Amino acid sequence: MKTLTSRARRGRGAPPATDGSDAIGPAATDAAHPAAPAFPDLASLAALRAWYEGLTARAAVTHYLPHRRADGQSSRALISRIRRALVAFAHARQRDDLAHPFDQPAADRTRRAAAVVHAIDLLRSTPMPAPRLTDDLALWLAPRAVRALHAQRIRTFAELTLRAPRRRRWWLAIPGLGATGARHVEAFFAAHPRLTARARELVDATQPVQDEQHTLVVPWEQLVLPEDLDGSRGRFRAPREACLLNAGNDYEAVQSWLALHEPADTQRAYRKEAERLILWAITERQQPLSSLTTDDAIAYRSFLRRPVPRGRWTGPPCSRRSAGWRPFAHGLSPRSAAYALSVIRALFRWLIEQCYVLANPFAGIRVRGASSHGPFDTARSLTGHEWRTVRALADGLESTGWSGWTPTPALPARFQLCDGAARARARERDAR
Numbered sequence: 001m002k003t004l005t006s007r008a009r010r011g012r013g014a015p016p017a018t019d020g021s022d023a024i025g026p027a028a029t030d031a032a033h034p035a036a037p038a039f040p041d042l043a044s045l046a047a048l049r050a051w052y053e054g055l056t057a058r059a060a061v062t063h064y065l066p067h068r069r070a071d072g073q074s075s076r077a078l079i080s081r082i083r084r085a086l087v088a089f090a091h092a093r094q095r096d097d098l099a100h101p102f103d104q105p106a107a108d109r110t111r112r113a114a115a116v117v118h119a120i121d122l123l124r125s126t127p128m129p130a131p132r133l134t135d136d137l138a139l140w141l142a143p144r145a146v147r148a149l150h151a152q153r154i155r156t157f158a159e160l161t162l163r164a165p166r167r168r169r170w171w172l173a174i175p176g177l178g179a180t181g182a183r184h185v186e187a188f189f190a191a192h193p194r195l196t197a198r199a200r201e202l203v204d205a206t207q208p209v210q211d212e213q214h215t216l217v218v219p220w221e222q223l224v225l226p227e228d229l230d231g232s233r234g235r236f237r238a239p240r241e242a243c244l245l246n247a248g249n250d251y252e253a254v255q256s257w258l259a260l261h262e263p264a265d266t267q268r269a270y271r272k273e274a275e276r277l278i279l280w281a282i283t284e285r286q287q288p289l290s291s292l293t294t295d296d297a298i299a300y301r302s303f304l305r306r307p308v309p310r311g312r313w314t315g316p317p318c319s320r321r322s323a324g325w326r327p328f329a330h331g332l333s334p335r336s337a338a339y340a341l342s343v344i345r346a347l348f349r350w351l352i353e354q355c356y357v358l359a360n361p362f363a364g365i366r367v368r369g370a371s372s373h374g375p376f377d378t379a380r381s382l383t384g385h386e387w388r389t390v391r392a393l394a395d396g397l398e399s400t401g402w403s404g405w406t407p408t409p410a411l412p413a414r415f416q417l418c419d420g421a422a423r424a425r426a427r428e429r430d431a432r
Helices: 042-052 057-064 075-092 096-103 106-124 143-151 157-163 178-191 193-206 208-214 250-259 264-284 294-305 334-353 384-395 407-431
Strands: none
Touching: 042 057, 042 075, 042 106, 057 075, 075 096, 075 106, 096 106, 143 178, 157 193, 178 193, 250 264, 250 334, 264 294, 264 334, 294 334
């Protein structure tokens, strides 16, 4: 796998950096940095020194590099190429001061001959620096990747280590980086094991608790509640002998409630809200569902608007089987939060009716700024077949003898039925 080279300094007035294809003479690359710019060979350096001391480019190349010049290539171009190689070599070692003498106008070269010789001697013995967690990413990564990371206020390797989600497709949380840029970043860490080790130490030192809690935030179908949080001994559980459910814990009770709703869309919508609540309860409040209080319900209302920490709760939409799955894409609007709370209130009302819990902690919890109309309760709606039956009966009100309807009152009655059905379906769509 290719490693990243230091390319971020090119845009500061320096000649373009070179890679292996532009190397002057035998490549003298660092084994730890196989794609790093090469140091020019002795013949190239001798020609450059002679040019800085006053020889013309033609004379210097003819004397020291008689067989190096390609067909059609001028002597000036060859000297310029050697200078660019030294500039790139200096930038790769983060020695901009040593690149400066090679980047000055050719007319002043004789006055800089001593500085050039000194810079060459220093560069020859300057090793490639090791990247540090506190280094700016611009010192090491490709400009395109740097722009994407800087746009997310990720400027150092330390910030990248802590803020980039540790999951397979982690780059999806960083717009503009892309899979290719992410592979380059991963390859850079792979090429610098000491940097990788320091990054792991940083994560271990700052996020041991968060990593443990992350394991609890999984989709409903993968959720296994810890015994002390499963609600089998919930604070507000009703007496077991009076309960109408066979459920032994909160997960089983909610599963029974979900099974009541046959329409797949309705079941998915209700599961999402129950899933979010239980995950929040066990992760953020360390409480089972059946132990939640009104204070917990008020805190959950705030959480719906701003689910934090974001790394644990929010992420781009993806498969529920993906390790990158998160319960939220972002915080909810007032209307969506109101809908979520209405579903939860309905859940607790049903649990009370089944004598599973004693009280509804979400009773009376409202969202400011939400519509005064509650979301459509699909559990009380008619199926498509039932609506067609009602419509057929309405259409025959004035023509059937048993109804006693006449055409004049039957027409507005049919209109009200159809209008009510349309409004109900519109509210159902809005609620979803």
